[in-house]
Amino acid sequence: MAASAAWPVNWVLKLVLAFVVALVALYTCRHVLFALNRLLGRQRHPYLDVDSADWPSVVVVVPAHNEEHVIGLALEALIDVDYPRDRYLVIPVDDRSTDATWAVIETWAARAPDIVRPRRREGGRPGKAAVLQEVTAELDATLMIVFDADYVPGRGLVKQLAAPFFDAEVGAVMGRVVPHNTERNLLTRLLDLERAGGYQVDQQARMNLELVPQYGGSVGGVRVSAVRAVGGWSEDAYAEDTDLTFRLLLHGFKTVYENRSECYEEVPEVWQERNRQIMRWAKGHNQVALRYAWRVLRSPMVGRLERIDALLLLGVFLLAPLLVVGFACAFALYLMGDPLLSNEALAVLGVVCFSSIGNYAAFFEIAAALHLDNSRRRLRLLPLNFVNFLASVLNVCRACYSLLVHDILLGRELRWEKTARYRGNGNGNGNGNGGHVNGAAGEVGR
Amino acid sequence: MSAIVAFWLLAALVCSAPFLPAIIEWIARTDAQPLVVVREQDTNIRHFALGFCDRVQDLLEREGIDADNPPADHQGEYRPGERFRVLGASSPPSWPAATQRSRVVDVMLVALRDLLLEGGFVYAQEVYARGQIVAGSNATYRALYGGTDVLLGDGCTVARWLHSQGHVHIGADCTVYGRVSSGLSMTLGAGTRFERLNAPLIRFASDGAVRGPAAALGSRRTPWPDAEATAALHALDERTLRAAGDLVLPTQCAVRNHLVARGNLLIGAGSRVDGNLKAREQLVSGAGSVLRGAVVCRGAVVLGEGCLVKGPVISESEVVVAAGCVVGTPAMPTTITAPRIHVAAGSQVSGTIWATEHGLVETATADTQTLANA
Numbered sequence: 133m134a135a136s137a138a139w140p141v142n143w144v145l146k147l148v149l150a151f152v153v154a155l156v157a158l159y160t161c162r163h164v165l166f167a168l169n170r171l172l173g174r175q176r177h178p179y180l181d182v183d184s185a186d187w188p189s190v191v192v193v194v195p196a197h198n199e200e201h202v203i204g205l206a207l208e209a210l211i212d213v214d215y216p217r218d219r220y221l222v223i224p225v226d227d228r229s230t231d232a233t234w235a236v237i238e239t240w241a242a243r244a245p246d247i248v249r250p251r252r253r254e255g256g257r258p259g260k261a262a263v264l265q266e267v268t269a270e271l272d273a274t275l276m277i278v279f280d281a282d283y284v285p286g287r288g289l290v291k292q293l294a295a296p297f298f299d300a301e302v303g304a305v306m307g308r309v310v311p312h313n314t315e316r317n318l319l320t321r322l323l324d325l326e327r328a329g330g331y332q333v334d335q336q337a338r339m340n341l342e343l344v345p346q347y348g349g350s351v352g353g354v355r356v357s358a359v360r361a362v363g364g365w366s367e368d369a370y371a372e373d374t375d376l377t378f379r380l381l382l383h384g385f386k387t388v389y390e391n392r393s394e395c396y397e398e399v400p401e402v403w404q405e406r407n408r409q410i411m412r413w414a415k416g417h418n419q420v421a422l423r424y425a426w427r428v429l430r431s432p433m434v435g436r437l438e439r440i441d442a443l444l445l446l447g448v449f450l451l452a453p454l455l456v457v458g459f460a461c462a463f464a465l466y467l468m469g470d471p472l473l474s475n476e477a478l479a480v481l482g483v484v485c486f487s488s489i490g491n492y493a494a495f496f497e498i499a500a501a502l503h504l505d506n507s508r509r510r511l512r513l514l515p516l517n518f519v520n521f522l523a524s525v526l527n528v529c530r531a532c533y534s535l536l537v538h539d540i541l542l543g544r545e546l547r548w549e550k551t552a553r554y555r556g557n558g559n560g561n562g563n564g565n566g567g568h569v570n571g572a573a574g575e576v577g578r
Numbered sequence: 579m580s581a582i583v584a585f586w587l588l589a590a591l592v593c594s595a596p597f598l599p600a601i602i603e604w605i606a607r608t609d610a611q612p613l614v615v616v617r618e619q620d621t622n623i624r625h626f627a628l629g630f631c632d633r634v635q636d637l638l639e640r641e642g643i644d645a646d647n648p649p650a651d652h653q654g655e656y657r658p659g660e661r662f663r664v665l666g667a668s669s670p671p672s673w674p675a676a677t678q679r680s681r682v683v684d685v686m687l688v689a690l691r692d693l694l695l696e697g698g699f700v701y702a703q704e705v706y707a708r709g710q711i712v713a714g715s716n717a718t719y720r721a722l723y724g725g726t727d728v729l730l731g732d733g734c735t736v737a738r739w740l741h742s743q744g745h746v747h748i749g750a751d752c753t754v755y756g757r758v759s760s761g762l763s764m765t766l767g768a769g770t771r772f773e774r775l776n777a778p779l780i781r782f783a784s785d786g787a788v789r790g791p792a793a794a795l796g797s798r799r800t801p802w803p804d805a806e807a808t809a810a811l812h813a814l815d816e817r818t819l820r821a822a823g824d825l826v827l828p829t830q831c832a833v834r835n836h837l838v839a840r841g842n843l844l845i846g847a848g849s850r851v852d853g854n855l856k857a858r859e860q861l862v863s864g865a866g867s868v869l870r871g872a873v874v875c876r877g878a879v880v881l882g883e884g885c886l887v888k889g890p891v892i893s894e895s896e897v898v899v900a901a902g903c904v905v906g907t908p909a910m911p912t913t914i915t916a917p918r919i920h921v922a923a924g925s926q927v928s929g930t931i932w933a934t935e936h937g938l939v940e941t942a943t944a945d946t947q948t949l950a951n952a
Contacts, residue, residue: 176894178874178892178893178894178915179892181913181915181930181932181934182890182892182913182915183623183776183913183930184776184890184906184911184912184913184929184930185872185889185890185911185912185913185929186888186889186910186912286615286616295890298854298871298872298874298889298890298892299854299856299872299874299892300814300818300836300837300838300853300854300855300856300872300874301814301818301820301838301856303814310612310613310615311612312612313612314610314611314612315607315610315611315612318604321604321610324612324613328613355815357815357816357817357818358814358815360815361814361815361816383814384812384814384820385814394613394615395615396612396615433812505613507609507613508609509603509608509609510603510609510610512599512600512602512603513600513603513604514600515596515597515600516597516600516601516604
């Protein structure tokens with residue numbers, strides 16, 4: 133009698149578990165494929181070798197909110213960049229700073245008045261998207277390149293980021309972000325591993341396979357006419373960079389990843405800040421997924437493989453809550469004494485996917501990235517990344533709950549959050565979102 | 579009981595084994611530094627040549643040699659086990675009997691005037707000349723730096739790089755690996771294989787000026803696309819049009835848009851395109867076309883006879899440049915980059931050519947002609 137009462141529950145749990153296991157297996161295949169492509173496949177860097185050309189006009193925008201400790205270095209590096217002077221402008225935008233950011237910007241503007249054209253915002257909507265939208269509306273340049281205020285670009289970086297735009301189909305370009313505060317503590321070292329997997333393997337493999345590399349908001353650029361064609365920057369998006377990636381894709385533009393266009397950034401040094409960062413990413417990414425998944429599925433502008441990759445990319449931050457649901461189902465089935473878990477193929481597949489290959493795929497990506505970077509000894513830290521993995525699962529679940537309950541059901545307006553800076557004398561607050569490209573372990577549950 | 583405890587201890591030890599190297603690395607921090615990002619990296623083709631030049635200046639200073647009044651001959655070690663020889667007025671240099679027999683010169687040569695190098699030798703170290711270098715035929719050179727011109731005989735090989743502040747002439751059937759650059763101009767003989775070239779003016783198997791599409795420049799062209807053609811295209815932005823498949827432009831047309839073709843892009847002979855061009859399969863430009871923007875293709879790019887291209891030419895497979903083409907101008911240099919680049923005799927490029935697998939100067943053979951006229 134009891135068995136017959138449990139029958140429908142039992143089967144629902146099994147179906148949910150099977151779905152989650154299948155999804156994890158799919159992501160596993162995707163990431164093993166990416167890692168193998170980077171290790172063994174043909175690498176695409178078609179625009180890297182362009183060094184002489186009639187370069188397009190470029191504006192570098194540096195949004196800044198309370199960045200007095202870091203923005204001077206960024207501006208110094210940007211003034212020193214190798215690019216034709218008559219086609220190059222730097223626009224640092226002080227977005228309602230309460231510290232000496234504006235004074236620092238003015239100092240550098242006075243040193244290079246022909247290149248640096250500062251702007252100051254004292255009102256309006258806060259945040260990077262609002263800054264970019266405001267600047268884009270008034271630009272007459274062909275390209276806009278965006279750096280966070282703590283990024284220190286090399287001399288050749290702007291040319292490297294501009295070169296792909298000779299391709300008329302390219303709407304956005306993304307470079308590689310490299311953490312420079314890796315030596316601070318275990319967290320920064322683990323985030324360094326995560327970033328390596330995310331950029332060196334994940335992004336470059338998508339570039340190699342002509343899938344959907346992601347524009348990450350900093351160390352990247354956009355074609356101004358393309359941004360205007362898709363309706364500008366979304367000021368109501370938590371992740372305006374991912375949002376733009378998908379709107380460009382749906383309109384027929386491509387995003388290009390340049391693995392050798394590298395720039396240093398700071399990664400969070402405390403878990404509290406890391407948790408906020410991953411929650412912001414998850415929320416933004418899931419918001420984009422809700423907005424565009426259906427359109428990606430139906431758009432004639434998106435190729436078949438691009439469509440599959442785009443959908444999987446949109447789903448990465450939904451995997452964490454699904455993983456938790458899957459574990460809950462498995463545990464419930466175990467408590468119900470279901471024989472399927474102990475002796476049938478589903479159980480085997482589930483255990484293998486959850487406990488081994490699912491984690492292994494993401495970790496394999498990191499290992500491949502470290503191999504490619506020739507950073508062999510830091511590979512030993514990889515087992516400790518499990519801690520980061522678990523923290524990410526938890527925080528992504530919190531973000532999903534917050535998006536669903538607070539934002540969608542209760543209709544709360546987007547709240548702009550700042551990234552902490554660690555360079556200089558104090559912890560200033562950045563305007564950037566730290567390059568919103570998910571590292572391998574950041575894409576939880578793969 | 580003790581067996582159970584031992585079992586669980588052993589199990590715990592086995593399970594924690596993968597964490598031991600991690601914990602050791604966490605504590606010892608043997609590899610905690612940030613990944614090196616080279617800030618000065620600007621892909622300067624002269625990087626090695628300029629570095630070598632600095633090294634020679636340091637060497638002359640260290641040895642107390644006045645470059646304007648060089649000694650007759652001076653030898654020594656510039657690094658432990660690596661020898662150099664400063665040649666004063668003794669060009670061409672004479673070699674000891676052992677070197678004559680082996681035909682291998684294993685010293686770095688520094689000539690403070692012009693330098694004449696005998697052919698048929700292997701020059702295993704770098705060669706520097708403050709003046710002109712005349713390098714003999716059928717020889718192998720590691721690297722050459724010329725303060726003025728560098729003239730390389732037929733059938734030579736340069737293993738790493740060649741740079742001249744003046745003109746570079748590379749004879750027929752040479753192989754020049756790595757970077758070859760000139761401050762003024764460069765001529766490559768027929769049959770020469772190359773990788774990366776840079777100069778304000780690069781001529782292929784021709785010393786004369788290249789005519790380009792001059793004859794077609796003044797002719798009348800029909801604006802394209804018309805209303806019918808526009809209806810079949812998707813507007814990516816206000817100036818960029820995309821075709822879902824192949825795109826064929828008629829002859830003698832004038833295009834102001836950027837064009838993207840998801841298939842092949844064929845440009846009719848004598849056309850003029852002001853925008854950038856992109857094709858995913860093949861991009862073929864008919865003879866005498868003027869392309870003012872960039873030319874980008876996933877497949878092969880074929881520039882027909884007598885084309886003028888002002889923007890960069892980027893292909894992920896192959897670029898074929900037929901005779902009489904002009905790519906870039908000395909005032910506005912540009913780049914041709916592809917894994918394989920075939921350039922026919924009688925073409926001219928200003929800027930950089932970068933063949934990541936191999937480049938070849940063709941005589942105007944049937945192969946090139948066939949491709950270019952396809």
